[in-house]
Amino acid sequence: MKVKEWMRSRSLLSRYLLIIATAVLFIPVIIPLTLIGYGVFSAMNNEDLPKEYEPYTSISALETMWHQEALGLDGASAEAVGRRLQELSGQYDRAAMFWVDGAGGTRLVLPWREGPEAREIPVIPQRWSAAEAIAFMKSSAKLEPLAIVAFIGDRADAGEGFMVMQIPEYLRDDVQLYSGLESWYMVMLLLFFVLFILISLLFFNGIRRRLLRLQTAMAFGGEDGLPQPIAPGKPDEIGRLEDAFNTMIAELTASRQREAEEEGLRRRLVADLSHDLRTPLTVIRSHLHVLGKEEVSPRGKESLQLMDERIEGLSLLIENLLSYNLLSSGKMQLSLERRDVLRLARAGAAAWYPLWEKEGFTADIDLEGEPLYWNVDESWFRRILDNLFQNILRHARSGRYVGVAAEVREGRRVLVISDHGAGMGQSTEAKGAGLGLAIVDLLLKRMELDWKAESSGQGTEIVIYRPL
Amino acid sequence: MSVTLLYVEDDREIGSAVSADLREREYAVRWLESGEGAVEAAAGCQLAILDVMLPGLDGFTVGQRLKRAFPELPVLMLTARASIDDKLQGLDFADDYVTKPFHPDELAARIEVLLRRSGASAAAQLQLKHLLVSDGGQQITGAGGREIVLTGKQFQIFSYLLRHLGQILTKEQIYEAVWGEPYLEGDKTLMVHIRYLREKLELDPAAPEIIETVRGIGYRVRA
Known part of the structure; x- marks a missing residue:
């Protein structure tokens, strides 16, 4: 489908604009459409309308007919009028009819023959005064029931009286039920707006789903x-x-x-x-x-x-x-894990102890107390200790002392590795210690730990601590 | 019967020097120049020494195959690769790891430790000061031929120390090996057991000669 391809290739903005434009364009279209729909619908309904109701669908047609009849009776005798009314009553059996002569006397009352009010005689004054005529006209103006009045001869000055046809209320209601054009409009417009909102919702829901998919993929x-x-x-x-x-x-x-x-x-x-x-x-x-x-x-x-x-x-x-x-x-x-560094230091010292013994070092190991947990990579932390111990063995040999201790300094627990050598930078002993210490520095930084060295002619002290 | 060692080394100079040194130390040595056929050759050997960088199969692969075929065979990696990653990879399955250049005495010492640990040591009987220890501590004879009987935990501690003869073991190491659960700082259980053990083993428990305390670190039984 070309349209479908076109829709796929358009931007979201143009697609939404298309939806809105369609909606706006549809308003002028929907009115004739509604009318056509109404026409078709009411045509269908007319067929459904009971056959006996058919003569009453158009009041104006009835009025025309009534006035024609009245004109036809111009100058007719009372009997002729009565006869004609009898005939008409046969045709319009759901309407009541009566006529009043020129003197104001009710002459013939033909009740409703069919329908719920059949055989009931309409309440009509026997003699018509001006007041009664006005009262009757007022009530028929309220359409209860609808009365069609025509002067016999179709002129008031003929003085031959008038004839009345009364159409019962139920008949008019039933007929009118099929003609709610306004509510038809309302229903159609409502439907139209619901459709528009639905399409918009589907459109935005589609966007939302795709954005969520993207977010999930990113997350x-x-x-x-x-x-x-x-x-x-x-x-x-x-x-x-x-x-x-x-x-x-x-x-x-x-x-x-x-x-x-x-x-x-x-x-x-x-x-x-x-x-x-x-x-x-x-x-x-x-x-x-x-x-x-x-x-x-x-x-x-x-x-x-x-x-x-x-x-x-x-x-x-x-x-x-x-x-x-x-x-x-x-x-x-580095795989950093929470480890007790005192334990690691003890294991490190255990490995070096025989060498210290052999070299005649005094080893002072004081790692007692609560475990000291730091996030370290175990093998690389071991490497830090090895480098420090190695340095002592190689560059602080003269002191014959190595100390490994857990201490509290400035309110925090630290690991102290000390020697009694000639100190860093003070003598030729220290040459070559740099690379080992550079590695120590790199490794400690990667483990988010810090260190400082205090060195004098009496020895060196390396303090490893966790920065606050 | 002498102890037979399987030795895989592709460098002829090193291979011949190490083989000669080990033979001088009264080991029988089966030296292969590549990992091919190592598993077959390992039958009847008490320990394998493997170089890592070998032509064809590398030492790690050979070691893993050996361990699969002979789970009890101690494997010692001997290598010129010293990075921590290599060490970790090696120690995944190997029992020890010695980096080149090594001192022949150090290699011999490591071999001795591994053999003793696996129970294949040439020395079935061990003289520790006044004690004569047989079968890895199963039988202990004290001064004057008196037999010493240990309780279960005492035996476990002593045999663990014997298997790591000459090594300093930390309190945590011993506790976790014997009790099989993590050591909690401040736990005195091990100290109490060592005290009872010393009362049985030492001539003067106040001045121990067999089980030495290494202050601040742990304990050691010296060879």
Whole structure:
């Protein structure tokens, strides 16, 4: 259908304007239509009208007929008038008839022959004075019952009296029932407005449904957290909005994919690099070990030990470099969960304790008290502790002390890791601690935690806390 | 009968050095250069050492296949990949994870821990100071040949410590392993049990030598 296509391709505005224009144009159309409808309807009704009512449908026709008869009786004798009335009464058996002679005496009263009032004799004065004539005319003016009056000879000055035909009320009511043209109009207009409101409602409901569909699509993400594209609809304003939405989703998906690819590439590169750097170190280390088992002088043993330590340090440096690369790209996903950090610190210290023991460190661990819950990524928090402990072992060796404690400072609970080394920046000991601390800083920021370091010649204190 | 280790490593230099070192430590070593046939070769082995970056099947896949075929077989990942993601992926199924470059002594120590935990250790009997412990703590003989009988919970705690010989275990770790429910801070149950355990095991419970308290952290049974 061409019209349908045209409707589909129009904008919402033009479609609604079309509805309004149709409604406005329809008002001049609806009046003739109503008339035609009325004509058809009443024609149909006329057939339905009882046959015996037919002579009474048009009062004016009756009036004409009555006046014709009256004219025909001009100069007729009282008997002739009576006879004619008898005949007419036979024809119009639902009407009552009587006539009054020129002297004002009622001459013949013919009652209603059919209908509910049949055989009842209309109440009519026997003799007509002027007052009675006026009273009669007043009541017939109120149409109770309708009276058609004609002077015999059809002129008052003929002085031959007058004849009256009375049509009962029920007959007029029944006939009139079929002629409510005004109420017909009202019903049609009402119908028309109801139709208009209905169409408008359907129109807006259609818009509303489509907007809701769009909103639902925007609000609920799929597996990858992005909203799913929606099926294309009509090419109107909402359709264009849906298209724009789909384009946006496609772009977002593509960009996510690009990011994931880049991330994957970076990870692979890091993993490969790590592998390529560590493999030769492993080989060197195992050869050092083999060498150590040979006959070596004490000085040789010492150098082997130093080389081994350097390899360990290099390995750590590689790990930190690669971690820093991944972390600083901001692509690394941390899974933050509510964890008792005292418990994590205890587990971390347990892993490092044997090394501290071996190196002759005094470990002062005071993590008693209520659990301290922070939102952290467990493995990366462990990494923070490892880096800090590593730094102490490598750069604060001279103090031979490590302290891990939960304390209350400035009204909040904090985690304090301290040493008795020569302090940061104060000596050559601290060189190389930077990368480890940069990772600590990055990780703590990602966990919405903060830290500060207080360092002096007597040692360093790292305080980790949750900002208020 | 010596303990047999399955070792999968594609780098010949590292492979031969590690195999030689492990053989020196009196382990029988089955060294494969790729993951192909690892499941078949693992029959009769007490422990598997896997490199992650292998040609063909990677170490994670090989490890998972091994675990499916031999759920009891301890798997130690030996790898040059040290990122936390790799560690987490490895520890999903593996029992331990050692990054390269490792010290051969460290590898040997980790192997020993895993073997002891799985009950396949070469040392069926363990001498701890004055105690002679057999069958992972099932039988304990004290000073003067006196047999020591432990209650259920005491045995569970002691055998857990023995399985992690030399490692420091936190209160939470021990409590959760033995009771199987989360440890609540301030709970004294474990302390009370350790006290009774010490009364049975130690020569002088006031100065414990077997179960050592590591202040602020937990407990340890030293080898």
